[in-house]
Amino acid sequence: MKKIMAANWKMYKTGPEAAATVGELAKLLGGRAPDGREIVVFAPATALERTAEAIKAVAGAEAGAENMYPAEEGAFTGEISPLMIKACGARWVLTGHSERRHILGESDAFVGQKTAFALAQGLRVMLCVGETLEEREAGGLQEVLERQLREGLKEIPADTAPENLAVAYEPVWAIGTGKTAGPEDILEAHSLCRSLLGALLGEKAAQTAILYGGSVKPANAGSILALDNVDGVLVGGASLKAESFLQIINAH
Numbered sequence: 285m286k287k288i289m290a291a292n293w294k295m296y297k298t299g300p301e302a303a304a305t306v307g308e309l310a311k312l313l314g315g316r317a318p319d320g321r322e323i324v325v326f327a328p329a330t331a332l333e334r335t336a337e338a339i340k341a342v343a344g345a346e347a348g349a350e351n352m353y354p355a356e357e358g359a360f361t362g363e364i365s366p367l368m369i370k371a372c373g374a375r376w377v378l379t380g381h382s383e384r385r386h387i388l389g390e391s392d393a394f395v396g397q398k399t400a401f402a403l404a405q406g407l408r409v410m411l412c413v414g415e416t417l418e419e420r421e422a423g424g425l426q427e428v429l430e431r432q433l434r435e436g437l438k439e440i441p442a443d444t445a446p447e448n449l450a451v452a453y454e455p456v457w458a459i460g461t462g463k464t465a466g467p468e469d470i471l472e473a474h475s476l477c478r479s480l481l482g483a484l485l486g487e488k489a490a491q492t493a494i495l496y497g498g499s500v501k502p503a504n505a506g507s508i509l510a511l512d513n514v515d516g517v518l519v520g521g522a523s524l525k526a527e528s529f530l531q532i533i534n535a536h
């Protein structure tokens with residue numbers, strides 16, 4: 285399985301800024317993702333088309349949306365549909381990011397609806413899961429991961445190809461805080477995710493990528509990527525500059 289090196293640009297970058305960063309990255313990469321790696325850039329909706337266009341200059345890289353609404357079209361002011369995402373030239377969508385769960389109040393059930401609908405519409409989905417500090421301190425890691433994965437994957441189409449689904453384990457206390465989970469924490473959570481996926485997806489679990497996210501930087505990416513059951517990284521802050529994202533993409 286290729287390792288997935290994913291950027292989440294959150295609410296940063298206009299269309300021209302996004303295109304410029306992708307253009308710079310394309311030059312630095314020499315027009316292709318390194319062997320054994322694939323690159324995904326999740327960009328704001330207003331920059332998605334420019335990002336998808338610019339990323340064509342990198343073989344092995346795709347653009348993704350940070351959010352979508354689970355309907356083909358309709359009276360959902362401010363939302364975007366999978367069809368609109370695909371029309372921008374993007375292939376991926378993020379679901380269940382902790383900022384949407386905790387700031388915007390998305391429930392496990394809604395995340396599940398979005399994940400299933402996006403897959404049914406032909407998008408590749410990266411489902412984010414992870415515990416808050418309070419949940420971790422109360423010993424709730426397994427319960428949270430189990431609930432978020434079970435509800436998140438509840439209605440996915442039975443014929444979902446494993447390469448169209450990825451899970452990102454992102455402990456909420458490590459996102460944007462500069463605190464990275466230690467190797468033992470990452471090993472424990474990723475192994476839990478792998479076995480929970482086994483119970484939910486059967487054989488497909490072994491080929492479903494599990495990424496780590498939470499304050500990944502050029503300095504720690506290599507050691508995180510070397511851990512068992514870590515099939516890539518999802519990077520926020522350190523992906524905003526092409527040079528820093530490049531170092532992560534190339535990290536060993």
Ligand code: PEP
Nearest residue numbers: 459460497498499520521
């Ligand atoms: C994220 O946005 O998913 C993330 C992990 O952010 P950061 O790398 O900034 O912690």
